[in-house]
Amino acid sequence: MKIGVPSAAPNAITSDLALVTAIRSGDQSAMAALYDRYSSIVNAVALRVLQDTGAAEDVLQDIFMQLWRNPGAFDASRGNMPAWLAVIARHRAIDALRRRRPENDIADVIVSVEPDFASDADRSRAMEKVRGALNTMPPPQKSALEMAYFEGLTHSEIAEKTGEPLGTIKTRIRTGLLSLRKVLAA
Amino acid sequence: MSAHEQFADDLALYALGSLEGVERQTLETHLQNCASCRRELELLRGDTSLLALTTAGPKPPARSRQRLMSAIANEPRLPAVVATRTPERRSWWPMLGWLPNLGWIAAAAVVLVCIGLLRQNSNLRQSVAWLQAQFTDQGAKLDQTTQIVATLLDPEATKIELVAVGNKPQPRGKAIYQRRNRNLIFFASNLPSLPAEKIYELWLFPANGGAPIAAGLFKPDARGGATIVNPPLPQGVAAKNFVVTLEPESGSHESPRGTPVIVGIGE
Numbered sequence: 001m002k003i004g005v006p007s008a009a010p011n012a013i014t015s016d017l018a019l020v021t022a023i024r025s026g027d028q029s030a031m032a033a034l035y036d037r038y039s040s041i042v043n044a045v046a047l048r049v050l051q052d053t054g055a056a057e058d059v060l061q062d063i064f065m066q067l068w069r070n071p072g073a074f075d076a077s078r079g080n081m082p083a084w085l086a087v088i089a090r091h092r093a094i095d096a097l098r099r100r101r102p103e104n105d106i107a108d109v110i111v112s113v114e115p116d117f118a119s120d121a122d123r124s125r126a127m128e129k130v131r132g133a134l135n136t137m138p139p140p141q142k143s144a145l146e147m148a149y150f151e152g153l154t155h156s157e158i159a160e161k162t163g164e165p166l167g168t169i170k171t172r173i174r175t176g177l178l179s180l181r182k183v184l185a186a
Numbered sequence: 187m188s189a190h191e192q193f194a195d196d197l198a199l200y201a202l203g204s205l206e207g208v209e210r211q212t213l214e215t216h217l218q219n220c221a222s223c224r225r226e227l228e229l230l231r232g233d234t235s236l237l238a239l240t241t242a243g244p245k246p247p248a249r250s251r252q253r254l255m256s257a258i259a260n261e262p263r264l265p266a267v268v269a270t271r272t273p274e275r276r277s278w279w280p281m282l283g284w285l286p287n288l289g290w291i292a293a294a295a296v297v298l299v300c301i302g303l304l305r306q307n308s309n310l311r312q313s314v315a316w317l318q319a320q321f322t323d324q325g326a327k328l329d330q331t332t333q334i335v336a337t338l339l340d341p342e343a344t345k346i347e348l349v350a351v352g353n354k355p356q357p358r359g360k361a362i363y364q365r366r367n368r369n370l371i372f373f374a375s376n377l378p379s380l381p382a383e384k385i386y387e388l389w390l391f392p393a394n395g396g397a398p399i400a401a402g403l404f405k406p407d408a409r410g411g412a413t414i415v416n417p418p419l420p421q422g423v424a425a426k427n428f429v430v431t432l433e434p435e436s437g438s439h440e441s442p443r444g445t446p447v448i449v450g451i452g453e
Contacts, residue, residue: 031258035251043250044243057250061257068258069308086238087231094203123239130236148204149237155204157366160422167195174198177233184236 016074016081023071031068034081039064041082042089049093049150059092082123094152126184133183137176144169145176190216190223197223201230338371338413345411347375357410359448361428363390368421370401372414374430377406377447387433388414389442393424401428403437 014022014033022030042063046056063085067073074084134142140162147153147161155173159166196213199205205213217224337343349355355376362371372388380386388401402417427450431442438444 028255028258032251032255035254039251040243040245041239041241043246044241045238047243048241053247057246060246060250061254064254065257065261068261083232083235083239086241087235090234090238091203127236127239131240134237134240145237148199148202149234153204154206155199156206157422158204160424170195170199173202173204174195177198177201177230180236181229181233 017076020071020074020076020081023068031064034067035064038082038085042085045086045089046093046096049090049152050097055096056093059089059096063088063092090149097152129183129186130180133180137179140164141172141176144172148173190220193223194226197227198230201227201234335415338373339415345375345409357448359428359430359450361388361425361450363425363428365422365424368419369416370414370419371416372401372412372428374404374406374412374448375410377410377412377430379410380405381432383435384432384444385435385437386412386447387431387437387442387444388417389429389431390419390423390425391427391429393426395426396423398429398441399423400437400439403433 014030016034016037019030019034019037023034039060043056043060046059047053050056050059074081134145137145144158144162147158148155153161155166155169158164159169162169193213193216196205196209200210200213217227347355347358357374357376357378359372359374363369370390374386377386385403385405387403389398390401391398399419401419402414404412404414406412429442429446429450430448431438431444431446433442433444
């Protein structure tokens, strides 16, 4: 796994890893820079899941406070920063949605995204491709993926909600995820 | 791709946190011994992160940044340990020259251990504070819920239904049902007094057209009022309707035999 560095010009913009290193030594301005860089992603994911700006803001605070308290939780060899934060935001938001104690420590979240994104522009281009793939999916497949991911529903809950057989839901979700991977690899 | 096709669908669900029950346990057991499925799982989790990254939304409000910066300012980090060099010693016996430094080395080790313990202690205190906050929050919610339920169930509480002037009060019922948690609250009012050896029974009619499910026997109070809170119900049943019937005193349980008294009309 490559290290996720959000800048094609490391000298011009401090890398995520450098910011995390500075945070380890208590640099509050580094924390502010990291927040400015990724708070929109975290907020968007939390808001998508919770549909409540106040609750999403609480998730946002919780995640960045945990990063401040334990910057070592981000292991660059195990995932790039934006993907890692997005996944944590989704976990935390689903926990909040179901009003349960956080199930995963942020240090336990491993994200493997290939290809890695060399810059914000690369990430934007990749996300456009993924959005395009989502929009061209058959609506039932897109819907099943979104219910599982953004609503935190189990496969049997999705089957019940849609009236579809369990096996169909399972296959739709897997082929949907694989098609996202393929569109990035193309 | 996974080396084990039979787990392919379940791996995707597991990556999303959507697999449950026996299938989840079976897969977790398999994952302990299968490196290729673990690798595929890691890739699938990466695929799910792509879904998260496709979300777009407004920037968080400026107050959120201020809140964070205030919070971290109140949690200053422990100062970093600065390595210090001890003065170079001259000795006629260089092999033993470093021995007097053992005290410094031991002291430095103790300092490092202490810093480690302090950090651990700090983390534990943060965990305790989080748990205490959760406990307090849950306690307050529980108190509030308990008061609401106590008011609803108190036989001495005044319950008055308001109707249009001049109208004769009609039997009414209101069922509030939450399928996911099997929570059901049912209120009835103005029910006629029960004939001898009869009882009212509430029924849940499933949305899938299955057999009606008994949701509680009840006798109204002197004003025709009754409340049922969380009767035992099977898990995950979507409700199409609720009906109250007049049944033999022992209830019907399997299916309604008596006449309907009040019937749901939907939202």
